[in-house]
Amino acid sequence: MSYRLEPLVVRHTLRLPAPTGPSGQGAAAARQFDAALMQVGFKLSAELLARLSELSEETVMDTAVRTLPVVRELVGDHVRHNAYFIDFPANVPDTVDFWRDCVLKALADEKVRPGVLAQLSAGALNLLTLPAYGRYQHSYEELLAAHDELIAAVGDRVTVLHLGGPLDEEVRALYLALAGSVTPLGDEHLADLAVLAEVCADGPQPEAIPVRENRAVVNRARLAAGAAPLLDTVTDVLRLACALSDGDVTLQEPTRFRSLSRPVRRALLAGLDSVVADAPGKLADVLVHREEFKRLGERLHPHEYPRWPHAAEVFAVARGERQAPSFTGRVEALLDAGEVAEAAELLKHAPGRLFRSLDRLLRSCGTQEERDAVVAAAEAVAPEVAGRVLLSVREHLHNRAGATRARRVFVNRRGRAWVTDPLRTPLPEPERRRLMEALDAEIRRRLPEPGELYVDPDVLDVALPLSGRATAAGLGVLPRGSLSPVEGELLRFFVYWKERRRSTDYDLSALMLDEKYATVGWLSYTNLTEVEGEHSGDITEAPYGASEFINLRLGAVRGAFVVPQVNIYSGEGFEEVEESFFGFMLREGEQKGRPFEPRTVRMKSELRGPGRVALPLAFLRGADGRWRAKWLHLYLHGSPSANRVEGNRVSVATLLRGIVEREQLTVRYLVELMAADAVTVWDGGEFPDRPVTWIGLQRPEGPHPQSRIVTVENLRDLIPE
Known part of the structure; x- marks a missing residue:
């Protein structure tokens, strides 16, 4: 089981559970491990490096073999990122010139020439029928050979891996943190909670599980372990039934309930009976999910269990055979009568x-x-x-x-x-x-008394994570509405996708807007070059995975906003493909290297959402001329096919304006409310030899071991209960 749990700890906490094994001379192997990590933008903390150096060389190498794939996937380096134009960003042709070359190559091919001529004579040409269009013309190895090695720069990202405690302690702490979270978790974290709940069902439990979706996941594990589920509303039982059927515990999507074993049916009916017996008024909650309860009743067969009459009342209400006055209805009646004070x-x-x-x-x-x-x-x-x-x-x-x-x-x-x-x-x-x-x-x-409070200034404009669904899984990802500084001369977006069953074409684009949100220009497969930069070329299918890039020179950008977007032109949606993610890199002006260099990646987030157009974030130029990222994590409905940046310019601009002009509650708000003995805006200096509270984007090295550390990974801990 540890092979499943250790990666969870690393991904969620950037802590490596304390390696165990025989003592030895592992210093050389530990340095090799550190060097391999640095190639992908990570490194070992001094404490972790020292710990590994005390272990045998074999133990260190085993730890490296387990850990490297985890961090490579975090940054998106677990796949091969090829580009259509082998020299990208150099020598990207003009769009019309490129299309003309594709046509000339097709006319030179005897097999496809007749079809191309027929299309040309009809006055319209489908680019997708041209052999040279939309498909890689070189191998990944040939791409690597065409690019120089990346020269390290001071601005390259370095993410530190810290030494954790024993694996069982780290797993237990992560479980308690996720299960007891006061804000809803994202889908990825909810899935991780399900794994951890199964392992930790017999151990310590959170004092409270305030988020109902979390409770449903934990209840499923408790039921499997023979413990009584935690239920205090009829909706808790419905969510648990959804969890048992691998359905949507948020109740946003319909669940097809499975046939349930008799012990499980008895547990659910007993839970319903107890809830209603203690508080008959909770029967009104059934009306909110009437259809779901009717379908659940078909699986539970309440008529077979007369000893739980209150459970039968739930399904009678769902079928309309019994009245349950709605609390909402009473409030609405008062408001309709103009009795506002009584409604309050x-x-x-x-x-x-x-x-x-x-x-x-x-x-x-x-x-x-x-x-x-x-x-x-x-x-x-x-x-x-x-x-x-x-x-x-x-x-x-x-x-x-x-x-x-x-x-x-x-x-x-x-x-x-x-x-x-x-x-x-x-x-x-x-x-x-x-x-x-x-x-x-x-x-x-x-808010708790923080004592001495040290704050990384870059975290002050991070939006409070009031819901884990306002963000996405990945590296360097911040909650929707957050602002973060962008330092560097070259900004490069990337998208990767791998189709599952049918041919799928994703298109990476970047829309440039002025201060009034009017279109200045864009980069896409229909406009490969602009003053601002270059597009790496259109890839129209991804059976083995595909990547597209956009290279931007920030100093040349016209206007005030840059909005990268991923449009689905055809094929599978973001939740259907085998894998899809977006990210951006920052480079210094003279840094060359491959189109994708993991240590220059600042953010990589999974693309998993509804709609056919993804808007991960936008870039804003401030009055001081500096660029900042504004995190969106949004999806537009789009069209069933052929989505293009030209077609959604107005809707994107309108949406961006609404987001930009809305002020978010940020970490700065809570810091100003905290009654701290001393607040220090950290400038990279040393910490005192006593416990402090640290709030920042990453865990620093040097604080007292008993310090309270709050980073992006556990920012939800700042939200008061």
């Missing part, structure tokens, strides 16, 4: 729902007395509301200042985004400010 008073029994309804309640108020009642209700129940809800509402209220006419951007749990016109009336300013002050006070009360 009722919503105090559901504090989270009250906070999510504050905007509507305040807009519905007709008198100052009603506004005071709404704010007083919120202040009264604030201590009972989840921390991430408080932060979400605080961010919302901040962006509702004045009579803003900015268009509203909506993003669902899967990253699908859309924009609407602002139709809401402004919020009353005194009440908005009073609520913000109340939220600040409540959030400050929940």
Whole structure:
């Protein structure tokens, strides 16, 4: 099992569980391991290097063999990145010249000449029918031979691997952190939690599992281990049934329930019976997922178990045979009657729902007395509301200042985004400010005392990870809305995909916009060269994997925004292909090297989402002339086929404007709220010989062993419960 667990620890924490084995003279092997890591932008911490040097050479080599593939995959170096133009970014031809050359080569081929001539005589030519178009014309080895070795630069990325504790301790700590997370996990982390929950089912458990999806995954493992599942709502049982059927525990997608064994059916029915017996009012929750409960009832056969009559009531409500007054219905009835204060008073029994309804309640108020009642209700129940809800509402209220006419951007749990016109009336300013002050006070009360606080300045503009679904798995990936500095002269995007069953064509493009979000130009397979840079050429199928690149000279970029995007022209979607990911590299002006050099990669993120157009991030030029990355993690619906940058310029610009003009709550907000004895903006100096709290993009070397370390990997730990 360790072969599955050690990579999980490395990926999530950038800590290598303490290697074990016979003592020996492993110093030389450890240095070789370190050198191999540096080729892909990683290195061993001093402590880890010293630990490995004490072990036998065979143990060190075994550790290296296990670890190198993990970090290579983190950065995207586990596959071969070929480019259509062998000299890329040099000697990329003009688009029309390239197309003409492809036609001339086709006319010189006797097998395809007749078909090409027939197309030309008809006045239209399909580029995909030309043998030289869209398919690699050279091998990967020939590409390598055409490029010089990369010369190391000071700006190359170095990600440090730190020494962890024993494997079982690291696994247990990671399980407790993921299971007890106060924010929802992304799909990849949720899958990792399922693996860890199975291993840790018999060990220590989190004091609380506040996120319901996490609870469903843990409950499945508990049930398999013979322990009672943790259930306190009827929806918990539904989510567990989805987990047992390998379905969607978020309940966003329909699950096809499997036939369940009698012990499992009894456990689910007993859980439903207990929940309803303790709180009959929870039957109203059935109405939210009525169809799902009806289908689940067909699998559970509640009529066979008369000893659990309350469980049978759940399915009677789902079938409409029994009435269960909805809490939401009661609130709506009061609002329809104009009784806003009474609605706020009722919503105090559901504090989270009250906070999510504050905007509507305040807009519905007709008198100052009603506004005071709404704010007083919120202040009264604030201590009972989840921390991430408080932060979400605080961010919302901040962006509702004045009579803003900015268009509203909506993003669902899967990253699908859309924009609407602002139709809401402004919020009353005194009440908005009073609520913000109340939220600040409540959030400050929940934050732990950090003692001496050291902060990496680059982390201050990172958006608070209020949901793990607002990001993607990968390396150097930040939550949606974060800003991070971009240092370097050459910016290079890359996309890789490998089709699973049918021919698949992904197209990497970059859209340039000015300060008013108007199009300045773009780079794509239809426009291979521009003032700003070059496109590596169109690849139209990927049975063995394919890559495309865009090279940008930041100093030459016209306008204020660069928006890379991945368009699906044909074939499998992002969730269908065997593998797909996007990233970017930064290089100094004179650095040559291959099109893909792992130690220059700053970010690599998985492409796994709905829609046919992916927008991982955008690049913004500030008033000071410096570039920053704005993290998006968005997917547009797009067309079923033939998506191109030219066709989605307006929708991308509109969406980008909505994201850029919205202010996010960032790490800076929490740092300013913390009552620290001393806050030090870290400049790379030494740490004191006593425990401190560190918040930064990466774990530094040197803090006291008992220091609290918060990095991108566990940034969710900053969110108060």
